[in-house]
Amino acid sequence: MFFGVLGVSAADLAREAGQWREPAAFVDLGQEENDVSELVLPPCPVIGIGPRDHRLAHRMDTIVEAGFEAAAIADAIARQPLAAAAVTQLLRLVPSLSLEEGLAAESMAYAMLQGSAAHRAWIAVQPLREAKPEGRVDLSRVNDDLVVTLDRPEAGNAIDRAMRDRLHEAFGLANVDETIARIVLRAKGKAFSLGAELSEFGTTTDPATAHRIRCLTLPAREAVRCAGRLEVEVDGACVGAGLELAAYARRITATRRSWFQLPELAMGILPGAGGCVSLTRRIGRQRALLMILSGRRIKASRALDWGLIDALMDEIS
Template identity: 75%
Template sequence: MIPAAFRVSAPELTGDAGPWREPAAFIDLAGEENDVPHIRLPACPVIGVGARGHPLAHRLDTVIESHRDVGAVSKAIVDQPLAAAVVTQLLRQLPALPPEQGLTAESMAYAVLQGSAGHRAWIAAQPRREVLPEGEVRLSRQDGELTVTLDRPGAGNAIDRPMRDGLHEAFALANADETITRVVLRAEGKAFSLGAELSEFGTTTDPATAHRIRCLTLPAREAVHCAGRLEARIDGACVGAGLELAAYARRITATPRSWFQLPELAMGILPGAGGCVSLTRRVGRQRALLLILSGRRINARQALAWGLVDALVDKLA
């Protein structure tokens, strides 16, 4: 059921209507007969509920095909309205930007949210976490194939600072060496990656400094240049930064037990490891935003249906 305060008809979002001030706008597509070419999207998510093939659907930020999913998405937006608005506005721009410019826009949007009350409150609420051993990124090469392995299985391959630096260096090596014809990204253990190391959130308190660091060392900055040679092999959980990076690969192979999630909205931020760019390019703006706003897990078969992965195999090579 669409919350009454968030329900809107498409004509109410045209130039003749006043500004929409709620944190979200939901349009019941079953009640809209035609396309509305002059719709003006406000600074919040505009979400269609109904068939993706409706003539109006392509103008909206995303589409929820089942009414039963509306409640969870609307609650997530209400809980973090600023993050939902910023990531929605970013994704509207990304299809028109080259990947490198998209990464810069993503990083600046992420920096805005790093200083927000929503993100600071999330950090303040986090329990003290056990300090786990640092991870590493192992490289091996056979002929023209470079294998890049996430090696921190005891922490679910959560990507810490040494691993980020190692990934950046690995992809930079691939870009510098023309004899490397294939790059394989894989992981040790039962999870591909549980995302970024949560204990490191908030350690760089100045958003501008954090943006500069991302511009210099973000692995996606190098991965985007070898994406045509990159393959990802996923088994188990593929979450947050792990999914964001893997999505640059030209081919992703996963096992049936794999699952995928972008949990950043609940933290008051957006996917900042390059995922807004990579997921938009891989599954389209609408499905990327739905993954972000819902924060829900999708299983391997759903990922295959969306084009998030290219093949399912019982066992990875």
């Protein structure tokens, strides 16, 4: 059978979906000649290998594109099957939800995985990290523009609690001040953002409390309300929470040296800073899931081709 025990034909999957117990299912689209009208997906990633224009391709959770390896994706899923299943099921729902509903669903799924044994095991093996100064987010007003600058270059602009709260306040300010015509988000240093501050993972141990905190302070909850005025300038690494927030913008520009990544699956969780919603809206659920399941870095050129960014700019001095 194609791809070992994980390989299955669409017709067999339609019959066996309710009994499918493997962590993923791979469908060789090159071998599929007919559509399957009653294709019911099991509660795990269903991954197509073959052309994106195949009649069955849109029914898959994701398609393995050039530069990605099916075997590597299968290995990543096998290491974190619960997180892979949860994010797949979430992304099936997100396109039918409003932005606010999507954020609520994402947060609840994230909270569930926060309490999982897999995520706790990841936290347990993390090395002790040297404490770094509290993060800063600078705000300035230039005519009708509100410029929001991540200012923690010594930590790669990893977003800690202080920065998260400040970003929430900044976008909240933009939402109540109608004289702000444009919000520009940029960063100091060689990285736009390395994602969330890893040393803070696991500090809130109760998943329900963590969900409540995200409902009140997640920057994306304010960013979605002013996304039509938001522009982002990316230079260098744009990872995890940094990418998740940036993807809400109406326009993203990036330097050619920039790269993009969603590494959360390896931690036993899913993107929980709004990325399951923002990336799905920006590049579609299949490519969003491909980034999540693979954990691969995406170069600026591919990001432009996918529509993850809107333009390339000269290097920032």
